[in-house]
Amino acid sequence: MEVFAVPDIPEIEPGDDLATLIDERVDLREGDVLTVASTVVSKAEGRGADLSDFEAGEHARDIADQIGEIAGERKDPRFAQAVIEESEELVMAAPFILAVTRFGHITVNAGIDRSNVPGADLLLLPEDPSASARRLSDALGVPVVVTDTSGRPFRQGQRGVAIGWAGLPAMRDWRGEHDREGRELTATVEAVVDELAAATNLVTGEGDDGRPVAVVRDWEFGDHDGHDHLFRDRDGDLVRQALADFEYHSE
Template sequence: MQVFAVDGLPEIRAGDDIARLIADQVDLEAGDVVCVASTIVSKAEGRTADYDDFPAGERAQQIAERVSERAGEQKDPRFAQAVIEASDELLTDDPIMLAVTPFGHVTVNAGIDRSNIPDADMLLLPEDPSASARRLHEALGVPVIVTDTSGRPFRHGQRGVAIGWAGLPAARDWRGEHDREGKELEATVQAVVDELAAAANLVTGEGDGGLPVAVIRDWDFGDHAGSDELFRSDDEDLIRDPLREYYARD
């Protein structure tokens, strides 16, 4: 497959038509998958915010005090308040705020960004990234993945992940297929939207590159069953309850 970044996109502002801007810069082909950074989706949807929008409550002040002491520098409790309000739940609040977003993604600081945001302090994730992806998919006529960068348990470094998608299943479901020895696969479900998001991140990059969109071309889902199960539900997750119990005891 080919993966390439889309050049020439302007700084995105609230109300901008991202689909039109993308279509103006690249001739999409049938079978293409467009990966769009959540940052520009959020900017177009007006998800910028300032610290003063989030007066800090007692819990936010306590979190900021603990983190400030640990880090050796003052942390703004209004940021902690923003994370609390952008989350359905905080699984941990020390040493990191590990948040469950309303759409099911689990990530540090509820995915709130503080980089590359002209005229605002913070950028919140889209309220419903899959709905955002559906609108772009309908306008562009090809599958769309809304991506973000996220840390990885047990590993250093971040990688691109999918937080919303439309026009393709989230995963290839290999269950019921067979290996070379004829053994039936019972558990393998390949999270292709995450893998495509990570591939896109290799060419869009981080920092000041200004390349928030990538196109994946000549990739084929193949003759597999599809699955949209990407975010584990609470009752399937083996990690959340132990975290809750640990922090409740602490």
Template sequence: MNVFAVEGLPEVRPGDDVAALIDEQVDLRPDDVVCVASTIVSKAEGRQADLDNYQAGERARSIAERVGAAAGEEKDPRFAQAVIDASDELLIDFPIMLAVTPFGHITVNAGIDRSNIPGADLLLLPESPGASARTLHERLDARVVVTDTSGRPFRYGQRGVALGWAGLPAARDWRGEHDREGKELTATVQAVVDELAATANLVTGEGDGGTPVAVIRDWEFGAHNGSDELFREPEDDIVRRALTAWEGAE
């Protein structure tokens, strides 16, 4: 497969037509996978916010005080309130705020960004990345993955992950296929949209690169069953249950 960043995109502002901006810069094919950073989707959808819009409640003030004391620096309780408001649930709130977003993604600080946001303090994740991906898919006539970067348990560093997708399944379901010895696979489900998001992140980069869109070309899903299961249900997530039990015992 070939992977390249889309050059020449302007700074995206509220109300901008992201599909049109992409279409102006690249000739897409129907089998391309267009990986679009959630930051520009959020900017176009008006998901910017200012800290002054948040009135910190008791829990937000407590979180900011505890985290600030551990870090040796003052933390703004309004930011803690922004995370609480953007979350369905906080699995833990110390030493980090690990949030469950309304669409099922679990990430630190509810994925709220504080960099590269002209004219605002905060940038929230898209309200429904799946719906955003479907709109882009229809407009661009190509497969789409809306991406973000996220940390990982047990490892240092961030990598690209998928928040929403359209035009392809989330995963290759290998269950029922066989290995080289003829043994049937019973558990392997490959999260291809995450792998595509991570691939895109290699060429879009971080910081001040200004290339929030990548195209993955000549990649095929293959003759596999597809699955759209990506975010684990609470009853199937042993790590989530353990964190909830640990938080409750604190």
């Protein structure tokens, strides 16, 4: 398997034809998988926003006050309002906001970015990252994974994750297959779109690296069942259920 970043992607502006910009810079082959950072998808789709676009309600003010008290500094309630408006549900509100996006991804601050956003205060995630991936996949003729970076429960640091995909299943299902001893696998379901996102994050980088698009070449899904149930349903997510009852108490 080969993983490489697509060079010379320019600063993306609202309305840019992202598929054409990518196609001009890389010769894609049959079997390639393309990963695209959500930041450039959002920029092309005009998802930049200013804090002045959000009028803070009482809930947002309460959240900002609570987080500000914990952090020892004032927090802008308009940012909390932006998170609320981009969320289906808040799993927890302090010491940070953990939100469920409208497409099912659970992440801090609903994935709203405040870095590398020229001309705006905020960059919101794509409204429907899988639809965005589908449009790119249709235009470029290869599977596409829209990625973001996200923290990890129980571990320090961030890694790339998939928030949208098209042209391949999200999950590689090994259940019903057998290990080398002939034992049937009953629980193993591999989140291949997350693994591809993490692999390409190694070459796209962070900060000011400016390499938001990458290609995975000579990787095969294989002869396995697949499905798209990447995001856990609420009823089956024990951690989410526990966090719903969590209340932060500062000392």
